[in-house]
Amino acid sequence: MDNVANYLEKNNEKLLKELFDFLRIPSISSEKEHKEDVKSAANWIIRNFQEIVFDKVQLIETEGHPLVYAEWNGAGKDAKTVLVYGHYDVQPVDPIELWESSPFEPFIKDGKIVARGSADDKGQLFTHLKAAEFYLKSEGKLPVNLKFIIEGEEEASESHIDEFIEQNPELLKSDVVVISDTEWFYYGMPSICYGLRGISYFELEVTGPNRDLHSGSFGGAVDNPIQVLAWIINQMKDKYGRIAIPGFYDDVLELTEMERENFNKLPFDLTEYKADLGVKEVNGEMGFSTLERIWARPTFDVNGIKGGYIGAGQKTVLPSKASAKFSFRLVPNQKSEDIAKKVSKFIQMVAPPTVKINLKVMSGANPVLVDPNGPAIKSCITSLEKAFGKEVVFMREGGSIPVVETFTKVLHAPVVLMGLGLPNDNIHSPNESFSVDNFFGGIKASAYFLKEFSNNIK
């Protein structure tokens, strides 16, 4: 048994007790009444860094919830520097009645730590603190210089971390950024996420006549803005499920044969997937599998639509306005700014002269692709395989983590998505949990990673 396994065995109770203490703080960042709790969680983390004995530990106030910064510089100028990102805030608990127990009273059931924030992200983040603790307590030093930047606004509607990163490239300078805030494909299948989709989000308002009209007196003679909107929505995709906007696919990086083979090897069960969602058939871009569609192909979704009379009963109105919110998920190497321009141009082109349109670009985030052959990922693979005794699989995710792009852009360092969550962890839902195996295995993996990465050629 190696040193870290030894350390974990000896400190098993203490480590769980600490995590439980951290989980007891209801740091719900989107709810005003928990503002002080969010700050308490930040201070709890700071005290934990102080116990581990980091060189510099700081609470950084923002216009919202504070950031926590910590660093240990003892490895010297020639050593590698690792930056860990995570978040100490959590999602709200509603619907509270579906929780088996109080969301902030952690307990272990069937090998899982059940509590709000256990997987997302307190438990995952905490593995890296405890890996650092192992080195500093057992060996007196870390194999690398280690920095942490931890936010309390990842689950809030507004976040200040991107601004902070942009303003502090020197402080955060590092050779790799490690984030544990993603999921494995399956239990017992350590996974590295090497790609995230980006997003380009819009709101479109279509105005027809200058007032609501009686559909009896005007129907058939004046274009109906709901129908024009439905028509525009339909122009977005062709009948093969491809987006019909000129130039939309120009920068799309096609999947390699190797990637497609790897995706295919994953134990994805389409029958189970459909049954879980309650749909008879899935649908998407022709020529691609479901995993390919979600992970590596761009797409278009209407996120909301409204127009006319939506109350009970009926009203014979031909409305003046209709509007929709919609978004495109982007894949490497599409750029959200470029897509926003192409979408705007397309909508201008297809909108008929019977209506006025007002298109707002709401937000954008670029997709992320980490080179799965880079030295940082190599170290990650080795560490996960050593920690869990299983072969690592490569996967992507369909969602976006905008901070990843900010790190890449500002620090010019590779990002490693060394997630430890499981698909059935119920993040953002009642009875959130985090596998005890993945918690202790994650500490090991983090410890191995620091060592492995320290040996890489700089």
Added chain:
Amino acid sequence: MDNVANYLEKNNEKLLKELFDFLRIPSISSEKEHKEDVKSAANWIIRNFQEIVFDKVQLIETEGHPLVYAEWNGAGKDAKTVLVYGHYDVQPVDPIELWESSPFEPFIKDGKIVARGSADDKGQLFTHLKAAEFYLKSEGKLPVNLKFIIEGEEEASESHIDEFIEQNPELLKSDVVVISDTEWFYYGMPSICYGLRGISYFELEVTGPNRDLHSGSFGGAVDNPIQVLAWIINQMKDKYGRIAIPGFYDDVLELTEMERENFNKLPFDLTEYKADLGVKEVNGEMGFSTLERIWARPTFDVNGIKGGYIGAGQKTVLPSKASAKFSFRLVPNQKSEDIAKKVSKFIQMVAPPTVKINLKVMSGANPVLVDPNGPAIKSCITSLEKAFGKEVVFMREGGSIPVVETFTKVLHAPVVLMGLGLPNDNIHSPNESFSVDNFFGGIKASAYFLKEFSNNIK
């Protein structure tokens, strides 16, 4: 000068005073707090019939507001019987701040009686009471047997008159039904409306996945119910503006050349129409003019749509459900029941297997076409031309008056739409008005009609 003109001149002030009294009662049927006012208006009418000295005058209670029934039978069994329909209830007054004066304090301005209900329908209805009064006061008898059925729920969401007609065919038995509740094409252009569109109203709910999904994690792999709904909406019409449902046009009566010529002769100004609506271009079924599209062609309008997130800001949701309310306007000889079947079949056919659909038929009314060559209409033309000294024009309306079909179906009598309103009467809007000329001319026309119709071959 004939007798009726003479009567009107002598009684000018009295007639206006009576109408003003009637208009002062705020009989808003859709607002609960006006329930007693609605009843007061019914009783006011009853007293007026009693003053005119009708044989039978009745307040008929319903589950909603009461009906008023009145009859005069002195013409004998061999004489014709005329039934007049009208309504004594009025629209709400909002937005009250746009009224020049109190909606229930009538006054005359620029030759118009300004008050809520002046045109719709108290003023129009009142012309028939006063024509009857002229005969009974001046000549002691009417040339026909005359019945009135007047409702107080025409502007309410629920109405009981159709039920009453269906249950009382003997009471209401007549040779013609006269309704003055439509508009002229223009001031100084007495018009007979000989066609109304029908309607078939639906609500469609589309359900995709069994819960709202994250559009990042599922977008592109699972059909989005908003987009499926938009797609179904798009299937309803072809690119020439025709409804694409198989068999939809089977029973459509094409316009005759004569009708098209007549429509074409009307002083319709498309430039003015577009300017008034604030649209650059109109749109509708190819091959038909705007008036033809509104009056004589069926159409499809989405009256309301909702789905997903419609609040402020953005949410990356792939919703479980989306729904729309929509209606088809029908023209002779389409039947709403038949159309409902064809629409249901079509939607079942086009809905993809990725979603579940739930289609509700909300309501239906058949279109109406009155034979413009029938003897009742001939009497109406003669009377209007004599009363107003202008040639009568024929027009249709795009809306539906469901009670017309009920009369036709139950009484097997022709319906004459002898409207007296003008397009700028602001019905359902602030500063509703009714032309003084059309009020007095309408009394004359009604009196002439009773005489003319009495001479028709039975």
